[in-house]
Amino acid sequence: MRLSRPSRRSLLLLTGLLLLTACGSGPGSPGESADGAGAVTFDNCGREVTVAAPPKRAVSLNQGTTEILLSLGLADRMAGTATWTDPVMEGLRGADAKVPRLADNQPSFERVLDSEPDFVAASFASTLGKGGVATREQFEKLGVPTYLSPSDCEGKDNSGDGDGSRTAPLTMETVYREVRELARVFGVEDRGERLVSGLKSRVAKATSGIRAGNTTVLYWFANQESPYMAGCCGAPGLITHALGAENVFDDSTREWPQINWETVADRDPDVLVLGDLTRKSQTAESAAKKIAFLESNPVTRNMTAVREKRYVLLSGQAMNPTIRTVEGVEKVATALRRYGLDR
Template identity: 75%
Template structure:
């Protein structure tokens, strides 16, 4: 759920860099495929590497990467953590747009990569790193009003990659966080891992990461029976809360556990709902986003719980009275490798509260 800032005009030095990148980085378009990411790779060419160029049909855009990137920029925490998990810190020159501390185990790798901004950096700031590859988790990041539309990077010969989880089976044409036309699954996240592993020429690492994630899902859900249990996911904002609709990352968590989302009747990614409706739905367990950013009201879990327990509309909800809360990072509530963390933590909370076997 990103919030971008306006793009500032480029300085002359940046425009000079743009010209250099344009001359050095232009490539021919790749082959077309589905609306997600499908990849193919060619043999080693002049100045290339084994398995390159890599051609992807990514969110309906043809992308060609001539050689494994050496100066990659990730514009969202989700793509950053995939790259770090693939052992690519030494090939990254910048990250941006963070909602949480980095995933456990990635702290040392993350410390090696410059943070360009806690939120969305300017296009100029990104170009100052001289990137040869740019990735983002959200269409809004690589769109009008975000860092820059993908076309602006294309003109400079810089390949871009957008997480398939934010385009496949999703309509982002409205003003909100998008509408799901079909339920998201972990296959989209696994596909993203494999795409990025192919782009960087580390396919074996990608397969190991995917296998590890699948194993964790199996372990978390083994023997779990949460049928009849209702969950509600609150990401941010105490005035007009963003709550999860049916079919995004929280839907993956809910479906993996066999539970029910209290707002499974809306396909909006994160609809804003009034508190009277929230209280009326009265879920068994509240899944609460614990964010470290400072863009909305009630970002931290502590602030959210304080609100729930003091507001006359919410304080008598079943989950509030029984303090049935589970705290998740923002990344665990977004479609990323940390969605698996969400499955694990919600499963553990269901068991600890006696809501599931």
Template identity: 70%
Template sequence: MPLPPSVRPAALLVAGAVLVAGCGAGGPAAPAGEKGASPAPAPVAVAVDNCGQRVEVDRPPRRAVALDQGSAEILLSLGLADRMAGTATWTDPVLKGLEKANAAVPRLADRYPSFEKVLDAEPDFVSASFLHTLGEGGVAPRERFTKLGVPTYVSPADCVGKDNGGDGDGVRTAPLTMDAVYGEVRDLARIFGVPERGEKLVGELRARVDAAAAGAGFGEASVLYWFSDAQGPYMAGCCGAPGIVSGALGVRNVFADTREEWPQINWETVVDRDPDVLVIADLTRRAQSAESAATKVGFLESHPVTRNMTAVRKKRYVVLSGQAMNPTIRTVEGIEKVAAALRTYGFAK
């Protein structure tokens, strides 16, 4: 990914002026989201430790920009559309039920916007799901926003128990759990001055996980998680969001022997592992080959190396959104859909 274009001096001046104005009282009200406009935020001071940085806000943000879909869907689920100035980097249609709220928030780009484009939205807070988004090669390093007085926040799921120092998608030093996602929900709810909404959302997510995993009993069913690319396919390692799904349901990921988040694995190795079920991402982006589920299935059923796999011959596919295979609130959706499919395919004991 090329580095973002340099920032025009004029854009910096505009951003600085907005930040100064944002410290005062009042200001125009933002459009109401699907759940109704949030009450005018009262001045507060909140500080959270986040991926090695301390994030401080003097008042709840009024013009937040969410630079990844997972972060945007948390803010929308907390009923904060009226305090969002933009979103970016989408892989899927928005979570069902949030369509109206999402339509009220400008989309700055389907993938990474330039740093300049983000500043044009006059943000007073920027959040992201991945360290790379707010790093070199992404939108811009966090420090560039900090110098302008714009607080930034990155999902703890991408830094806690994870080494991002290599060239790939990182290596898990400890298995990811839903607690990291719940912590993100609570952090953002506190930052925006709506902690009770955060607790309500976490409670709903916990209840869904418990319901989906109740009496799972799927024995020794083996699964493979394929995110994208047919030429050098990205398959899930042991310990990211797919690991949460596997752990909740007691199934075996055939590549649980690697701690890489999304290693690229050749098809000969995949065929050798011969999983019972293939969990495949259905992406709407167009960044690599075989993004949609239909394209993935077409490849699997026509390629001479893959078409004789057990899961392919028996058409045991589970289609998930990309967000359900990332550490987001939609990982819960992944648990629910994989559980339902395993029951349909007769793996329940």
């Protein structure tokens, strides 16, 4: 029977009371299997999170956390996904098709509650904050535990406008820890370890023999009028560092500073890494539109990378701190070898 909205809210409130009761009944076993009843408690971005039992109706509010859950084989325990910039990762289409999409972009709080979640995960602090879907406190008051990707809070200052600034460079270890933590929440630790092992092997293979110390790279995510270029220390910085290259905007700790084209042309990078997004929230989302602009604009058309057509096309997710960052390492490495810039 489909419940009315007031009934669903009542159910969530009741669930919250049950969760609190379960958490107070005993310490539980953090490593217990998905069929067990042990609670998992851990620190997440400075707050203690307790999940009383492996979730059965999880909602992921960003594509990054969604693809981790799908990669862990958890589609049957997901009640919804939202906020997509790209097609789902290769190999996950079948699993993704089984999970309701609450919205292509940011869903309303009401829409998320309609899915009756027992766990909510997000990749960005802006999603689980003021101006986002809802705050973590709003979910937790209803007894719904929340999880925020550590890559968007640890070593990062999200105060102020924009996408925040890095106080310490991102590393893949933080991404791997996210995989392990989510696997632990769902009681599938072995799957998490297999996923991490596979990602590490891919990075090692992609970076073997590459030392592109004399190569400069620029990352353009989106927006034509006030372009978002990657600063030193997020996912693009991780990719660049892994390959021994140099990001032309290494002097900015902001995640995605908006930089004018005159400054971009003055830095004159050897390679341009372009976000190839399918969303439609900004100008020049696709790589094709980015290239058309670069090759026609009088300020940019004489840049070395534009003249030589040294472009690398990446999904938006590969330019964010996710398991797809590994995809970014692989594709940039392949391009550097193709352009003879890997030494």
